Amino acid sequence: MAYLLNKDSNECCFLYAHHSFGRFQYSVDTFVNDLSVSKIHTIIEWLNGKWFIRDLSLNGTWLNHKRLQKDSVEELHIGDKIYFAGNSQVTYVVKDLSPPVDQLVKLDAQQNKTTETLALNNYHLLPAEQPEWAIMYQPNCGQWYLESLHDDEFSTCEMLQDDSVINLANEQWVFLSSHLEVDTQVSSVPQLYINELDFIFNLSLDEETSELTVHHHDKDIDLHVRCHHYLTLNLARYRAADAKKGVLPANQGWVNTEQLVKDLGVDMRYLNIQIHRARKQFSEVLTNVHDAENIIERQLRKVRFAGASYTIYKGCELESTSDVARTRRKSITI
Known part of the structure; x- marks a missing residue:
């Protein structure tokens, strides 16, 4: 899963498939606390196998010291620098451009996201050596569920949501979904029952x-x-x-x-x-x-x-x- 590094705070910003930046705190994916920043200022999105950035603001978005043309898309590359409304004090650096995936991200002692991640593929027993949890994807509802292996209450699975924290072998991991909408396709493989x-x-x-x-x-x-x-x-x-x-x-x-x-x-x-x-x-x-x-x-x-x-x-x-x-x-x- 792609991520940016905030040079000011040194925090990792993992990107959803459609990721918004802005000052409208409860409606954007990444909050930017600056009065010159628009409520929804910039979008980064996964399109046709690549990551693109798009400016939606009044005061502009800069990519490598060049102001983007409003409402047009620009492809991102590793090492690109992004900042908003001409304020380069809060700069995001593109560190990874992997495709969006549902994943667990390890937290450090200060509860900050690290670059250690685990991509999720339908069914996991974690930790692998001495499992404590089962993490399962239910395609019929498009949701991930967490179940303790110590619990016999099979019907009490916990539905995972973004930023749900899981303890694995005395380490804390946070769940992040990709927010990737996969088009329904008719499978060429016959479905058996x-x-x-x-x-x-x-x-x-x-x-x-x-x-x-x-x-x-x-x-x-x-x-x-x-x-x-x-x-x-x-x-x-x-x-x-x-x-x-x-x-x-x-x-x-x-x-x-x-x-x-x-x-x-x-x-x-x-x-x-x-x-x-x-x-x-x-x-x-x-x-x-x-x-x-x-x-x-x-x-x-x-x-x-x-x-x-x-x-x-x-x-x-x-x-x-x-x-x-x-x-x-x-x-x-x-």
């Missing part, structure tokens, strides 16, 4: 190793051996048990997280990490699947495996398979 997928689990006899393959038509997606596949497999087992009891498919597989903790012999934090790691992998790998993270579906203190077609092998033996998977196999062999 969870119930169209076949999940094939392979579990070792000692239940130490779990492997998962996702199948659709003639394509296999190998999710390899992962610890969190054991969680997903056991959620599929709960669903299989409910199917045998005659529970309707819409209600199959829901299990209380406290019961799941007991059955797996883990603590709540470890369970939450495994849930989020599984959801993260589904989100990142199954990019053409609608709401892929909801393959592990959640409610308040409850969780379930949402796939309707699943097969579990333990060793080389078939342990269980769903009616949907069985029907699909028959239709292929006919």
